[in-house]
Amino acid sequence: MSLPSLADDTKRLCQALLRLDTTNPPGNERICADYLAGALAEVGYRPALLEAEPGRTNLVVRHRGTGKLPPVLLTAHLDVVEADPSKWKHPPFSGDEHEGCLWGRGAIDMKNMAAMCTAIMRRLAAMSTQLDRDVIFAAVADEEAGCDLGSRFLVEQHRGLVEAEYAIGESGGFSLHLGNTTFYPVQVAEKGFCWVRARLVGEPGHGSMPRHDSVVTRLGEALARLGRTALPLHPTTYVSDFLDRLRAQQPAMIQPLVKLLARPHLLARVAHLVPGASIARSFSALLGNTAAATVVRAGAKTNVIPGVAEFEIDGRTLPGQTDEDLLAELRTVLGPEVELTIIKSAPPVVTEPIASPLFDLIERHILAREPTAVVVPYMIPGFTDAKYFTRMGARWYGFSPVKIEKGSGIRFADMFHGHNERIPVAGLAWGAEVLEAVVRELGTTR
Secondary structure, three states: OOOOOHHHHHHHHHHHHHOOOOEOOOOOOHHHHHHHHHHHHOOOOOOEEEEOOOOOEEEEEEEOOOOOOOOEEEEEEOOEOOOOHHHOOOOOOOOOEEOOEEEOOOOOOOHHHHHHHHHHHHHHHHOOOOOOOOEEEEEEOOHHHOOOOOHHHHHHHOHHHHOOOEEEEOOOOEOEEEOOEEEEEEEEEEOEEEEEEEEEEOOOEEOOOOOOOOHHHHHHHHHHHHHHOOOOEOOOHHHHHHHHHHHHOOOOOOHHHHHHHHOHHHHOOOHHHOOOHHHHHHHHOOOEOEEEEEEEEEOOOOOEEOOEEEEEEEEEEOOOOOHHHHHHHHHHHHOOOOEEEEEEEEOOEEOOOOOOHHHHHHHHHHHHHOOOOEEEEEEEOOOOOHHHHHHHOOEEEEOOOEOOOOOOOOOHHHHOOOOOOEEEHHHHHHHHHHHHHHHHHHOOOO
């Protein structure tokens, strides 16, 4: 079967996916999975469609190799977060091309990766490519709500279909411009998450007789303490390695100031001197465990002082830190009167990049196209499907590449869950080319 060019095929697939609304909740990833299954069946694949719940569909397809080397897994999630059309310049489910970009929710997070992987799988089949590894592609559901119906379901219920030595997914491979240098971070670690319910109990009463020690007042005081207090810093090699590479590329007079990225309170005083200092807020989340109050509940009637108030905390833990470490830090801030209960948690993910053939391979293919760039191992503060795919032993690399030109007005971090999410058409084609080159070479390399 004759296929369009890799760039054209990827663009066509990406546009089609962006026009399918898979906002989670409810998800309805089935519509994307069915579309991709049709595209893959055109070249002879028989994709498996697997559901933990009706409509919450995962697609798994495999390009058979010789079996001399263990498989590699390519993965992308099909669900997206909500989008408010009134805040967008172009409709969030249009997939239309404007200003050299494809616009739509999921353009960066991460239907672009689903399109690239599908296009690559189609080319492998159409060209009867023989590799020493099986190449597996898993398009999964439910990542935006915690992965239970997607990667977790596949690992726990269909492990044999997705088991691999390496897994390549989000988040990394994008252009990050700092000063005169372009960096390409590759995710090799991510923080764990620990969602906590904080509860206060007190005496209820009538609203006409205020209580200065009511649970609502105490809840407000606890929220204020949590919001004002930074949790302790914990050094990690991921942050120090990133800073070392970043600092080495800056002018001599700036290099000492880059160290202040690890000391956010001092950084605020000299932010105007540090190239790219706008990343300080997101970077500071990598320096310690974090805790953000996100949900608040108290009372049901205006004239009743409640006896119970609670709030939920989105906690994130660094590699080397446990759920109990985070709870201890929270108790120090909130005090003994606040009862803490873990709602759900998952540990950090760590992939050691040193002496890694895949990290070296990624670096080499990026530098072949952009010799002045710097490729850096990176830790992200959020979570991805790595949480579960690594549980089966896969070594995870966040690498869904896209080239974003300096001066384009597009900041990669702002595209995640933000208004006007879009991806440069040329940058999408560049990403597909790099990813295909990495997959083909990894297919014959240990």
